Amino acid sequence: MTRRKFVRKLAGAGLTIVAGASWFLKKAAPRKFIRAVGFKKYHGSVRPLGDISKQGKWSG
Amino acid sequence: MKVQCELCPKLCLIEPGQSGECRVRINIDGVLRTVVYGYPCSIHIDPVEKKPLFHFLPGSSILSIATVGCNLHCKNCQNWEISQANPEDGTVPAYNCPPERLIAEANKYQCPSIAYTYTDPIVYYEYTYDSAKLAHEAGMRNVLVTAGYVNEQPWKKLLQHVDAANIDLKAMTEDFYRQVCSATLKPVQNALILARASEILVEVTNLVIPTLNDEPEQLRELASWIKMNLGADTPLHFSGFYPRYQMRNLPATSLRTLEKARKIAMDEGLNYVYIGNVASKEGQNTYCPACKNLLIERSGYTILKNRLRQGRCPDCGKEIYGVWR
Numbered sequence: 001m002t003r004r005k006f007v008r009k010l011a012g013a014g015l016t017i018v019a020g021a022s023w024f025l026k027k028a029a030p031r032k033f034i035r036a037v038g039f040k041k042y043h044g045s046v047r048p049l050g051d052i053s054k055q056g057k058w059s060g
Numbered sequence: 061m062k063v064q065c066e067l068c069p070k071l072c073l074i075e076p077g078q079s080g081e082c083r084v085r086i087n088i089d090g091v092l093r094t095v096v097y098g099y100p101c102s103i104h105i106d107p108v109e110k111k112p113l114f115h116f117l118p119g120s121s122i123l124s125i126a127t128v129g130c131n132l133h134c135k136n137c138q139n140w141e142i143s144q145a146n147p148e149d150g151t152v153p154a155y156n157c158p159p160e161r162l163i164a165e166a167n168k169y170q171c172p173s174i175a176y177t178y179t180d181p182i183v184y185y186e187y188t189y190d191s192a193k194l195a196h197e198a199g200m201r202n203v204l205v206t207a208g209y210v211n212e213q214p215w216k217k218l219l220q221h222v223d224a225a226n227i228d229l230k231a232m233t234e235d236f237y238r239q240v241c242s243a244t245l246k247p248v249q250n251a252l253i254l255a256r257a258s259e260i261l262v263e264v265t266n267l268v269i270p271t272l273n274d275e276p277e278q279l280r281e282l283a284s285w286i287k288m289n290l291g292a293d294t295p296l297h298f299s300g301f302y303p304r305y306q307m308r309n310l311p312a313t314s315l316r317t318l319e320k321a322r323k324i325a326m327d328e329g330l331n332y333v334y335i336g337n338v339a340s341k342e343g344q345n346t347y348c349p350a351c352k353n354l355l356i357e358r359s360g361y362t363i364l365k366n367r368l369r370q371g372r373c374p375d376c377g378k379e380i381y382g383v384w385r
Contacts, residue, residue, distance in 0.1 A: 030062035033092035056104030059138035
């Protein structure tokens, strides 16, 4: 193998490694959110809204 | 795929199927979802003084809501049954009340404003934001009662639709915030400064807990920080602690301690300092900072007398900080 071929192969391998690493990092990085998306169904129990005119028992 | 919630300074990294620390923001298939949008667990009509807000439409009723969940885990939480609950537990039922219905309910009961309160409106951010926007369009006002543990960008966005806020400043040390609340102090101070700068009405609450944050030096530092950063006119409420949740080993705060705290804060130069959670005559009233005459007399959440005229002292004409109509 000539020196030129060797350098070409080395550069190609280096590029592949860099591209692979950046693809992996992109995949591994978490997706970032501030605003969350609504969920149609409530996970817990739901009851009908009754008389709300009474003062709340909670602080605040 | 993991998601990261950038709403509050906790910046939770959430695995698929798991929730953030607040319990209500969940990673479902690589998308952050809020499971409480439109599902308040508590909805009541309260006097605005209960928030507490003493300089905002005194004597008015306020539609008050909360969903389950909180990004803080204060060991002394007074509302831990809802703030530390999971929706899936089934222990706390919710109501189906999307923003449009919320506004309709406020209209029905002739409430001029809506409070996002009881737990922390930051964890039901999207529901708060959409409801507040809609309420503004309907000519209503919005109030937040919050610990102020939120990142700058979402906070600034939310403040555009807020008229008043009562923000907790729980103590002046990082140690207290870490050990008692599993949070940090700096973001709260930043949220307070941003809120005041946005020109909404800001009132501050400090829950005085015996042996943890009731030292005169700590109270002085707190009052001084408020004066320097938020202004002398910012109302401060010293609230009495009651043994609750994971902090049942400490006694309730005495009236004497709260009165001392009030005196310290007033000596530091704050103009409006109140006492809450404990019956106090002077500590519930508003006095003119210039001529010292009584302006608003309160008993509990009831207004006995309101002498303000167009937001001014009727005796000396001083303008009083607040939203009065």
